[in-house]
Amino acid sequence: MYYAVVAYIIYSVYLFLRNLGKPRRKPQEPARLSGVMVKDEACQTYLPRNEALRDVIDGREYFFCSKDCRQKFLEERKRSAPR
Ligand SMILES: [Zn+2]
DSSP, X not given: OHHHHHHHHHHHHHHHHHHHHSOOXXXXXXXXXXXXXXXXXXXXXXXXXXXXXXXXXXXXXXXXXXXXXXXXXXXXXXHHSOO
């Protein structure tokens, strides 16, 4: 009986350590986030996130309703901060 308890504890510790070694997976963001509205920075329109064009510029996330708006925003940005 005593040995069974010791064996059980060792087994529990073994499982615990084995779980520690596993790389933790981040929960995946659902592809479709319904109901989330994002702002198009070029034309100031709000649109559903899953329909928006997403772009990361200088570490910031931007959303656009169309490629034209994205292009327009990039050009405006270049003009305001020439580098
Ligand atoms: Zn737009």
